Amino acid sequence: MRILVVDDSNDNLTLFKAILERKGYEITTALNGEEALQILHKTPVGLILSDILMPVMDGFRFLQECKSDSKLQKIPFIFVTGAFLDQKDEELAFKSGVVAFVRKPVEPDKLIEVVEQAFSQADSQKKVK
Numbered sequence: 001m002r003i004l005v006v007d008d009s010n011d012n013l014t015l016f017k018a019i020l021e022r023k024g025y026e027i028t029t030a031l032n033g034e035e036a037l038q039i040l041h042k043t044p045v046g047l048i049l050s051d052i053l054m055p056v057m058d059g060f061r062f063l064q065e066c067k068s069d070s071k072l073q074k075i076p077f078i079f080v081t082g083a084f085l086d087q088k089d090e091e092l093a094f095k096s097g098v099v100a101f102v103r104k105p106v107e108p109d110k111l112i113e114v115v116e117q118a119f120s121q122a123d124s125q126k127k128v129k
Contacts, residue, residue, distance in 0.1 A: 001119065002026040002043070006036040006050040006062065007080070012104070016049060016080070019108045020115065033062025040072055047118055049102070052081045060093070067097045076118040078102060080111075 003025050005016045010031075017027045028043055030036035034057040036050070048066065052059035059079055066072040077097055082104035085093075090101065099121065100114045 001046040002028060003047045003049060003115070004028050004030065004036060004039060004043075004045040006030045006033060006048065006054070006059070008032060008051060008054040012051070012080075012106075015106065016111070019106070019111055023112055023115075025115070031056075033057030033059065033065065036062060037065055040066070040075075045075060046122070047115060048075055048077045049080050049115070050077065052079055052085075053083050060096070063093070063096055063098065073097070074122075076122045078114060078118055080104060080106065 003020055005013055005027055006029070007013050007016070008031050013029045017029065020027050028039055028045065030039055032054045033050070036048070050059045050062055063077055066075065066077060076099045078100045079093055079098050080102045093101070099118050102111055102114050
């Protein structure tokens with residue numbers, strides 16, 4: 001299964017890629033939401049992991065773009081952030097379609113757990129329909 005990881009830090013991209021590839025996932029990376037959208041229109045992915053605070057197109061805008069595109073809206077979307085979010089921002093994210101949050105610094109086991117839960121939920125929803 002392919003995961004798109006979006007973060008403006010190359011260090012974070014390298015870390016997430018190493019953690020997830022060890023579990024057998026194929027990883028594609030992007031440095032911002034705009035670059036990620038270009039990738040998504042060419043490469044099918046099963047899950048999106050995105051930072052929130054990024055230049056060019058931030059995570060919230062990227063989320064909105066994905067959820068308003070009929071070809072992308074069903075892809076599970078997880079925010080990975082080191083930024084403090086108040087409750088309103090978290091509620092907005094969940095209402096907008098985020099399935100989970102992962103806090104930085106990332107604990108590898110927690111990241112794997114959240115990713116596996118997101119894939120499991122997506123599979124369950126496909127079977128219901």
